[in-house]
Amino acid sequence: MRKILTGIPLILGVTLISFVLMVHFGPDKTYDLLGKNPTQEQITEVRHQLGYDQSFVVRYTKYLKELATMDFGYSDSSGEKVSSILVRTIPVSLALILPGFVLGNLLGVILALIAAYHRGHWIDKIIMGVSVMGMSVSFLIVIIAFQIIFSSSKGLDLFPVRGWDVYSFTDYIRYVTVPTLASIFVSLGYNTRFYRAVIVEEMGRDHVRTAKAFGAHPIELLFKSVLKNSMIPIITRIMFSIPLVVISGSLLLESYFGIPGVGKVTYDAIISGDQPILKAVIGLTAIMFVFTLIINDILYKVVDPRISLK
């Protein structure tokens, strides 16, 4: 409960900074909504409708009120209800990102365990070398290359180039495979390196040496003595990437593969100045962050009972 209270300054800060940037300085929509040669009355009326004529403080408090009630009104561009846009797009982004996110972290941990166990050996060197190479390839290049390799007529031509016509599970697999492979490829290097550093540190501890001396089976040793004790940094890393992954989705994947997810919607909203959508997405991200912090602390407690929640 105290955590929620300490989260309030964070929410206020995120919303304030983003509000100033995206709403106060954002594009002016007045003339998009007016016909040709508008009269002065029409201009003032539209500005009033959009809320441009109110002072900054009034608009910001109104925004906080909207955030508290979770009612963001209607999109300026399409007239659709903001909540229904989000309900439509967030699941798409989640479905797109989740497999890559889970597999990327899982494979990262597994490779890190293998590398750390064979520390200094050639297996370790190969894994780490490939990780650095993976880290050095730009996400954009991976996306384009994978699209050529897997989806174009010059490559294997196995999957659709772009789009998201998902009605069944096989459709889903067809559309999600290439983006998933790309995101695994890009995140794997970073993940493996990070997890390896954590695991190597844990492996140097006394209890691991003792377990080794007692002849514990390598698998048992890695999972029971090492992995369990290095859960805290692992959890922290995973948890803190969740809010960004869920709300902003992967803008790059969505825009390159033409997938109607929340990242694309938000990006379009910034470009066109669709303030209701922006307000909703920014606010939700901030709230998600605070919840992540809280869940993170609870998970710490689950993993390590010595940590108290106070």
Added chain:
Amino acid sequence: MSTVLDTSTAEVVEDKIGESMWSKAAYKFRRDRAGMIGLSVVAFYMLVALGVGVGLWGTEWSDNNGQKWEGVSSQYWFGTNILGQDIFERAIFSTKTAFEVGLVVAVISTLIGAFLGALSGFFSNTWIDEIILWLMGVLDSIPFYLFVAAIAFALSGFAYSMHVAMIATFWTTTSRLVRGEVIKLKNFEFVEAARAVGVPQHIIIVRHILPNTFHILLVQSTIVFVGAIKSEVILSFLGLGVKNGVSWGLMIAESTLEVQAGEFSNFYAASVLLFILVMAFNMFSDALQDALDPKKVST
């Protein structure tokens, strides 16, 4: 046996020559093969970038001299793009763009990170620390690409809005690291001694504490440099990046059209050059980290 003896005496001699942390690090770094390769590649790229900067080469990057999609020839080393521009010239010119972005972002964000990190570390658990921590938390919780897009719009027309956005988000990591180190440092005897002699606080921070965080700043600025170059590519692709000139990101963005037509030279040129630079920088940065931080786990 004799060889073992030899190396040990050699190391003793080295130890005597330089006993500071920096000379030891330099010695360790010179023996790191991957790090030295990385450094030389980066130095070569830097030379190319400097050459572009003073106008030695890469000057014809925007001239449409050739035909559309000409192949590789002695005149056009990497062929030409959709507009008949020389891809080699463009790729070379982009080296300058990449270094410009990397250097500007790395230097400024490291300076900000060092300054604010030192402040919040030195005054930890006071309101100054609270405010700086709050600011870092806030900046970290805004999705990066959306933040950049928003800044690009808020500063509409300003050619360096991308730089501003990257600096605004990249300094927080540096700042956190510096803060942790400063909290450790400020309880050391030399700081206490300085305080006892009556050295003012701002001079303690600048003279006695910040120089001792320099190794963190150096490593972190190489990491930020790589991050900036990589982000530039993605931002330029999204249309939020480089406004005047050409960059690898813009070249890749162009190439997405050409790739569909089966013309890969633009894509290859930009992505291979980018990959080599980032890879070399990563190797350099790793070696630097190993040399400067004895506690860091590696190999």
